[in-house]
Amino acid sequence: MYLFLILLVPLLLVPLPATSKPHVLFIAIDDLNDYISPLDNHPGVQTPHFERLARTSVNFANAHCAAPVCHASRVAVMTGVHPTRSGIYRNMFGARGPRWRHESKLLEKAVVLSQHFRDHGYRAVGGGKIFHTLQWTPHDSQNDPEAWDDYRGDPNNPIAPDWPRPRLVPDEKAGLTKGRPLGGHSHLFGAAPLNLPDEQTGDHMVVDWALEQMKEAKKGTPLFLAVGLFRPHIPWEVPQRWFDLYPLAGVNLPPHREDDLNDAHHHGRTHWHKWVVENKQWEKFMQGYLASISYVDHQLGRLLDGLEATPALKNNTIIVLWSDHGFHIGEKANWEKFALWDQTTRVPLFIHAPGVSRDGAETRQPATLTDIYPTLCELAAIPVPEQCDGLSLVPQLKSPERKRGRLALCSFQFWNENRPSHAVSDERYRFIRYGNGFEELYDLKEDPHEYENLIDDPGLAAVKIRLAAGVPEDAAPIATLPKDSPHHRANQARK
Numbered sequence: 001m002y003l004f005l006i007l008l009v010p011l012l013l014v015p016l017p018a019t020s021k022p023h024v025l026f027i028a029i030d031d032l033n034d035y036i037s038p039l040d041n042h043p044g045v046q047t048p049h050f051e052r053l054a055r056t057s058v059n060f061a062n063a064h065c066a067a068p069v070c071h072a073s074r075v076a077v078m079t080g081v082h083p084t085r086s087g088i089y090r091n092m093f094g095a096r097g098p099r100w101r102h103e104s105k106l107l108e109k110a111v112v113l114s115q116h117f118r119d120h121g122y123r124a125v126g127g128g129k130i131f132h133t134l135q136w137t138p139h140d141s142q143n144d145p146e147a148w149d150d151y152r153g154d155p156n157n158p159i160a161p162d163w164p165r166p167r168l169v170p171d172e173k174a175g176l177t178k179g180r181p182l183g184g185h186s187h188l189f190g191a192a193p194l195n196l197p198d199e200q201t202g203d204h205m206v207v208d209w210a211l212e213q214m215k216e217a218k219k220g221t222p223l224f225l226a227v228g229l230f231r232p233h234i235p236w237e238v239p240q241r242w243f244d245l246y247p248l249a250g251v252n253l254p255p256h257r258e259d260d261l262n263d264a265h266h267h268g269r270t271h272w273h274k275w276v277v278e279n280k281q282w283e284k285f286m287q288g289y290l291a292s293i294s295y296v297d298h299q300l301g302r303l304l305d306g307l308e309a310t311p312a313l314k315n316n317t318i319i320v321l322w323s324d325h326g327f328h329i330g331e332k333a334n335w336e337k338f339a340l341w342d343q344t345t346r347v348p349l350f351i352h353a354p355g356v357s358r359d360g361a362e363t364r365q366p367a368t369l370t371d372i373y374p375t376l377c378e379l380a381a382i383p384v385p386e387q388c389d390g391l392s393l394v395p396q397l398k399s400p401e402r403k404r405g406r407l408a409l410c411s412f413q414f415w416n417e418n419r420p421s422h423a424v425s426d427e428r429y430r431f432i433r434y435g436n437g438f439e440e441l442y443d444l445k446e447d448p449h450e451y452e453n454l455i456d457d458p459g460l461a462a463v464k465i466r467l468a469a470g471v472p473e474d475a476a477p478i479a480t481l482p483k484d485s486p487h488h489r490a491n492q493a494r495k
């Protein structure tokens, strides 16, 4: 026995064998819609690296954000709590740090995804836009610096310093009318090439940082690497070579119908579209959006290359890529997001899990981005926190067509309504109930652009009842910042 213990002591001093936990590469993209080639494949779009990712992952082709705005969508992904419980349905500005913990009582002590992985032995690092922030709102960020081992740059100002602006021609000099949305002078709602190499642009620098993190990954410590890419968010400003891929004369507008809103809810943003059409900017903005998509596709390729070139990560890394919501380029006379149609809520979602995912497969089983949190927990064999509303997608990673038994749910509160609105999806149909009581029903198999509102079609009465059951009856009212929040006091002090 004594001899046995002597033999055992040196063994106990040897570090534990290298972990079998998979690493995680977590890629968030801002405002990327379904134009990419593995989804709708908009005519002429060039996204070879999304195709490459689709070949090596499961493509959740019917995935929806939890809310069609940056802040609410991102908080839902990072906490796993759906807006219908947190009450966070909209963007809120002027924060420095995780103000959402004060906005929603339920989130006060919620464990952020990266923190949860840290709690289970991971080194969790982040860079770029994971929580809400904007290029033009320096030091306005809802990131939680405490949730990371390390964050690139200033975690409370993660992207603004990295984006140069081009020289802009004032609208009046360019012969454009007054009233460009988001203020006329800054051209934040606009497209223009940058006269710079990629190396001097924000997302490129974030990817440079991520590649360094990959190289430094240590044996025995699993890595949770979160990379937040800001394009194709406005302003559509990327180096000239990305614009060159899409000569203006060959740019295709998205499918659309002039009378589309006659049977639909009014989104309250048609003045954006009116300005675009009046000033003949539609093709130009589509060019800028497509150029920005190809720029971010290139950055995705650099991340995938980096992973393949790092032996410690190559065959042992889960990849999840998502966008915070969809995007309109004039469909339904809408621009950006802030609506509940498929064009606004459908997002790219790709998941690769080594030895688990049926790579190259695509599924229309409905998914909500709150499903990411429990999915990653199951893949890493760590518990799912009680706060989580989502349901693991691991069964669909193994058998992509396996029925989920759960509908996708996306919620939002429109500005002129005092109750939240909800959109529910199954594999084929979508039902929307707005805060003012208006309802829409679409058959995406027959009508993928949601032109025909079928809510009064007697043949679909049962479908309506089935999907309407997915609208929560007790959805949380919209959250506001309490007066006693230190963030509120800071805002008052700034006024």
Ligand SMILES: [Ca+2]
Pocket: 030, 031, 069, 070, 233, 324, 325
């Ligand atoms: Ca966004």
Ligand SMILES: [Ca+2]
Pocket: 259, 260, 261, 262, 263, 264, 450, 451, 452, 453
């Ligand atoms: Ca319509």
